[in-house]
Amino acid sequence: MASRLLGLVREQVIAYLFGATGYVSVFRVAATIIQQLYDLLVGGMVSAALVPVFSDFAERRDELWRVASVVINILALALAVAVLILEIFAPQLVWILGSGYDPALQDVAVEMIRLILPAVFFLGLSGIVTSLLYSLKRFAFPAFTTAAYNAGIIIVAFAFSPVFGITSLIVGIIIGSATQVVLQLPGLRDMHYRFAIDFSHPALRRILKSYAPVVAGLGISIVSVAIDRNLASHTGEQSLAWMVNATTLTQFPLGLVSTAISFAILPTLSQQSSVASQQVTVNSEQPPVSSLQSQATEHESRITYHESPVTNNEFQNTLAFGIKLVLLLILPATVGLLVLAHPIIALLFEHGAFTPADTLATANALQYYMIGLPFAAIDQPLVFAFYARKNTLLPNIVQFIAVGIYLVFAFALVQPWGMIGLVFANSMMLTGHALLMLWLTHTRLGGLGRSEMVATTIKIIVASTVMGAIVFLIEGMLNSILLKVVVSAIVGGSIYIILLWLLHVREAERVWEMIRVRMRHA
Numbered sequence: 065m066a067s068r069l070l071g072l073v074r075e076q077v078i079a080y081l082f083g084a085t086g087y088v089s090v091f092r093v094a095a096t097i098i099q100q101l102y103d104l105l106v107g108g109m110v111s112a113a114l115v116p117v118f119s120d121f122a123e124r125r126d127e128l129w130r131v132a133s134v135v136i137n138i139l140a141l142a143l144a145v146a147v148l149i150l151e152i153f154a155p156q157l158v159w160i161l162g163s164g165y166d167p168a169l170q171d172v173a174v175e176m177i178r179l180i181l182p183a184v185f186f187l188g189l190s191g192i193v194t195s196l197l198y199s200l201k202r203f204a205f206p207a208f209t210t211a212a213y214n215a216g217i218i219i220v221a222f223a224f225s226p227v228f229g230i231t232s233l234i235v236g237i238i239i240g241s242a243t244q245v246v247l248q249l250p251g252l253r254d255m256h257y258r259f260a261i262d263f264s265h266p267a268l269r270r271i272l273k274s275y276a277p278v279v280a281g282l283g284i285s286i287v288s289v290a291i292d293r294n295l296a297s298h299t300g301e302q303s304l305a306w307m308v309n310a311t312t313l314t315q316f317p318l319g320l321v322s323t324a325i326s327f328a329i330l331p332t333l334s335q336q337s338s339v340a341s342q343q344v345t346v347n348s349e350q351p352p353v354s355s356l357q358s359q360a361t362e363h364e365s366r367i368t369y370h371e372s373p374v375t376n377n378e379f380q381n382t383l384a385f386g387i388k389l390v391l392l393l394i395l396p397a398t399v400g401l402l403v404l405a406h407p408i409i410a411l412l413f414e415h416g417a418f419t420p421a422d423t424l425a426t427a428n429a430l431q432y433y434m435i436g437l438p439f440a441a442i443d444q445p446l447v448f449a450f451y452a453r454k455n456t457l458l459p460n461i462v463q464f465i466a467v468g469i470y471l472v473f474a475f476a477l478v479q480p481w482g483m484i485g486l487v488f489a490n491s492m493m494l495t496g497h498a499l500l501m502l503w504l505t506h507t508r509l510g511g512l513g514r515s516e517m518v519a520t521t522i523k524i525i526v527a528s529t530v531m532g533a534i535v536f537l538i539e540g541m542l543n544s545i546l547l548k549v550v551v552s553a554i555v556g557g558s559i560y561i562i563l564l565w566l567l568h569v570r571e572a573e574r575v576w577e578m579i580r581v582r583m584r585h586a
Contacts, residue, residue, distance in 0.1 A: 067210035068320045074214045075312040076412055077221050078233065083417030084309065084426070086169050086301035087230050092308050093161045094176035094234070096293060098184045100286045101150065104279065105143055105184075106191040113274040114192065116452060117267055118199030119334045126256070131267040132196050133258040136189070138268070141261075143188040147181045154178050160290050164297030180234045186241035193248045196255075201331055205251035209244040210319075216240025274456045281460025288467040288493075295478050295486055303483040306422065309413060310429035310487070314437055317397035322390050322441040326448045329386040333452035336379040379452075383505075384512040386445045388520050388571045394441040395524050396560050399532035400553065402434045404539060407548040429487045436491030439498035446501040449509060458504055466497035520571060527563035531556045 082088050114135070121128035150157065154177040158170050165173070194206040220236030228235065262268070296304045401408065405427040414423045447459045470493035477485025505511065535556040542548045564572040 065320060066208065067214060068316050070211050070214035070218065071319075072312065072316055072412065074217050075309060076415070077218050079309065079413040079418040079422075080416035081221060081225050082230050083419070084302050084305035084422040085417070086165065087172065089297070089301055089304040090158075090162060090165060090169050090173035091176055091230055091233060092304050093158065093173050093293060093297075094180045095237070096161065096289060097150070097157055097177055098180055098187065098237070100289060101146060101181075101184050102187045102191065104282050104286060105146060106139060106188040110191050110195040110198075113271040113278070113451075113456070114195035115198050115330055116274070116334045116454060117271050118196055119331050121267070122199050122201075125254075128196075128199075129256045130258060130260070131265065132192075132255065133260055134262045134265050134268055135271065136192050136257075137259065137261050138263070139188060139192055140185070143185045147184055150181055151178055154181075161293040162297040163294055164299075165301060169301065176231070176234060179231065180237060183238045183241040186238070186245055190241065190244035190248065193245065193252065197248060197251045198327060198331060202251050203328070205248045209247055212243040212247050213237075213240035216243050274451075274454055277457040277460040281463035284460075284464050284467045288470050291471065292474065292486055292490070295474060296483065299478065299482045299486070302422070302425070306425045307429055307483060307487065309409070309422075309426045310433055313401060313408065313412075313430055314433045317394055317401075318437065318441055321393045321397070322444045325386050325390055326444040329382055329445065330448045330452060332382055333379060333449055336382060337452045337454075379449075380510060380512055383445060383449045383509075384517060385571070385574075387442050387512065388517065389575065390441050390445060391438070391521055391524050392564075392569070392571050392575070394438055395528040396531055396556070398434050398437045399528045400535060400556060401437075402431055403532050403536050404549060404552055405430045405434075407539065407545050410545050411549050425483075428484060432484055432487040432491060434491075435488070436494035440494040443494065443498040443501055446498070446505050449505065450501075453509070455508075458508065459501065462497055462500045462504070465500060466493045469493050469496040520569060523564075523567040523569050527560055527567060527569070530563060531560040534559055 078088065082091075118128065118132065121131055154174045155170075157177060158173040162170060162173055190209055194209065197203070197206050216239040217233060217236035220239055221232045224232040224235060293304065296307060406423065409427045409430065410420075410423045413426065414420060450456070450459050470489050473489035473492045474486055477488060479485075481488065535552045538552050538555055539548050542551060561572075
């Protein structure tokens with residue numbers, strides 16, 4: 065919550081100090097590069113390979129520390145080399161991502177990229193440490209890394225913008241990313257670090273094997289982001305600034321709900337999957353001693369394999385509960401942002417250099433982003449379920465297909481719709497990806513068990529829709545922007561909770577019981 069709130073404050077500070085100008089757009093281009101490079105080298109590896117593999121060593125600490133040391137050393141070296149290479153090719157990166165900007169803005173973008181690239185090194189180290197702590201189920205320190213990152217940007221921007229202008233944001237990013245590493249180190253106070261590089265370690269091979277499909281998927285994703293940024297640069301120099309402001313509000317509930325829940329269930333899913341695999345292996349490898357016993361053993365093996373879904377049911381139940389919890393929280397947020405898009409944007413951003421015209425354009429983009437938000441929310445735990453099964457290939461094949469969906473809509477709609485065409489294409493990509501992952505979950509992972517998923521989803525949709533209709537009426541009766549947001553949120557939230565109770569949504573009751581237990585033991 066702290067990280068998401070500070071992320072929102074960060075965007076408010078940027079809007080207040082610098083508005084939604086071309087300079088902000090090229091700053092977004094520079095920020096995109098470090099984010100994509102981090103995702104390619106470390107970010108995608110955290111959930112796909114590092115957490116599942118580290119989790120397998122969680123009970124053998126000496127071996128875990130050895131594996132972690134090797135991974136840290138090798139990836140740190142790779143990050144340093146990548147930063148040096150991109151420093152040289154910064155002008156080419158600007159042309160790829162922003163050829164539509166005028167030459168003066170492109171020159172500013174080159175300078176920004178060269179200044180901001182060292183942040184990738186610190187972000188990468190932070191991601192590795194985060195995955196190690198997740199595998200040990202130590203969630204407290206990683207939970208505050210993004211908050212520290214955002215706080216660094218906010219403080220530096222306010223303190224140094226009169227001197228450095230928009231470059232103060234880059235200084236803040238570097239300080240914030242370095243703070244992420246330092247903040248997490250106390251969580252590894254019992255680690256025995258070794259300065260060792262061992263390319264032959266079996267765990268490293270497992271990580272690379274699991275990550276290879278992810279690299280391919282991320283490569284395709286990076287291409288789509290590059291095309292998106294380039295197309296945005298041709299729809300107006302302010303378009304990207306508007307799109308990122310709208311994306312911030314989309315990412316707020318997504319990170320607070322979907323990402324948090326997905327990372328919380330990933331270690332458990334990994335361990336449940338590992339136990340199921342071990343049971344199948346042990347029971348299927350019993351040596352037969354006679355022909356009759358051979359047949360009996362074979363029959364037993366089949367029974368065990370099909371009943372290993374007793375353990376597999378635990379996996380399915382964990383995944384199903386995670387998805388229902390995501391839907392419980394993300395659907396009302398989606399409806400609320402859709403109905404209150406304009407007053408929320410005005411309340412949060414329309415200050416200082418951010419104009420009413422910026423508010424209108426950003427709110428319009430936000431409403432189109434809401435089409436894909438629920439699908440993006442359920443997509444992440446589904447992808448993590450495959451990662452927990454050590455299957456990183458299928459989700460990235462789906463990513464390839466989803467990028468194809470984006471490109472079809474983007475090139476078809478960018479001419480008639482401009483910026484909104486790109487936003488709609490993004491929503492279609494997220495929707496397509498989630499639907500394909502649901503189908504694969506059903507066909508490859510055995511579905512979601514007996515979880516009453518459809519009935520629960522319908523109840524949540526009904527409650528969210530009724531809430532949205534009432535919020536729409538309340539918003540229309542109020543004149544103050546502050547009252548539109550605050551009163552609508554309070555009344556809408558209260559109505560939603562009452563409707564969940566009336567509809568007997570068991571997940572809501574379970575969450576409330578978990579909260580009561582926590583408070584009782586606090």
